[in-house]
Amino acid sequence: MAGFFGFFDYTKPGPGVPENQPPKSKFVVFFEVTARKFWKLCWLNILYFLVSLPILILLYLVIGNYIFPIIQSATKEAGNIKDIQSLQGFLMFAFSLTLLSGFMVFGIGPTTAGFTYIVRNFAREEHAWVTSDFFEHTKKNLKEGIISFITDLLVLWIFSVAIRFYSIQSLKYPSVGIIKYFLIFTLFVYFMMHIYIYPMMVTYNLKVRHIYKNAFIFTILKLPHTIGMFLLLATVWLIPFILLFVTRFIPMLLLYLLVWVSLIGLAQNFYTNYIFGIYLNPQKKSEEQFESQENTELSSSKDDDSDSKESV
Known part of the structure; x- marks a missing residue:
């Protein structure tokens, strides 16, 4: 007899999940996934930053040409020369790091595709190896990422x-x-299209022009939702920057390098997974209710075991 008089029998199945338990809201699931995957999100954020460093340095040089003259004119009467130089250096660092993190969210080519694949899987509550899958899907989407x-x-x-x-x-x-x-x-509108561009790139087998076309259609079709999501992501993106000026604690900006971009990407992909599930994968819902209605499929099936893209 397993166990001891029926106790401590670990071969027995557990109670499982109640059949009539209502599904959790996406809001609750987001925080549950964030808690479970927190350290993986941190490592993904750092990896994304390190691999993208050459692109970020290039962007920094370009951004500096626009930002530094504005900072100079705004701080020319801040005090003595030493104070002005110190203030200019501080503002240049703060604005540059904030904007560079914004570019990482917005999209900076193939590395964004690798990053998006990981957070998309986390948002789907599917497994992903952070390091190997990041490089694999960066390589798979090299052409599309460079063109974008x-x-x-x-x-x-x-x-x-x-x-x-x-x-x-x-x-x-x-x-x-x-x-x-x-x-x-x-x-x-073009900025808002990027909510959909990279998630679509790593999920569906589409040419770049079709990705942009579909992203534009989704942006216009779901314009109120897209605007709301865009403003939400933009607000979350600015929180470390705002906290810096409230607390004067410079390490607040390290949130961008450690986890903040991953959190924004995770929230973005929770939204896009929901939208794609309605408009591009409607058969997934019907399959759950009517397993025999295969002829009503409107798009491709779920990712197979080899993580190939879905076709639309």
Whole structure:
């Protein structure tokens, strides 16, 4: 007889999960996953930062050309020369690290694809090896990631030049200001599209133009939800920066390097998994209720054991 008079019998099955227990809300599941995967999220954040360092250094040099003149003009009357230089260095460090972390969330090419694959799996409550899967899916999405990153740089450069041009022209011709505001709104929509771009890149077997097309469709189709999610992610992204100026505690910015980008990516993929489940994988729900209705599938099946992308 196993155990001792029926006690301490570890071969017996446990009580399991009650059949009628309601599913947990995504909000609760997010914090449960965060707690379980916290140290893996930290390592993923650090790994993502280290591997992306060459790209981040390039972006830092570009950002400096825009930020430093603004900081100089804003701090020119801060006090004596020593105080001004100290303040300028502090602001340059704070703004640069915050913006670079924003680029990591926004997308910086193939490394973002590898990063997104991990947080997507965590959001699905599926397994992922942080280091090996990161490099594997960075390599798998090398072409798409490079094209997306170059596209982003071109779009940002073109829009910055155009917005600056029409801002100057609007001083002489106020009616031209309409074009400026239209460009700003269009750029804002382009920013919001990135909520969907990289999760779609690592999940579905699509060409880059189709990824951008679908991301635009989702952005417009779910515009109120997308705006809300974008503002939520932007607010969370700025929290360490705000805490820095409230507490004057510089190590607050280390949150960006240690875990903050991973937390934002996890929240983003909780949202995109939900949206994709409704519009791109509706058969998953029907399969749970009607196992025989295979002819009603609208997109590809779930990832197979080899972690191949789904086709749409």
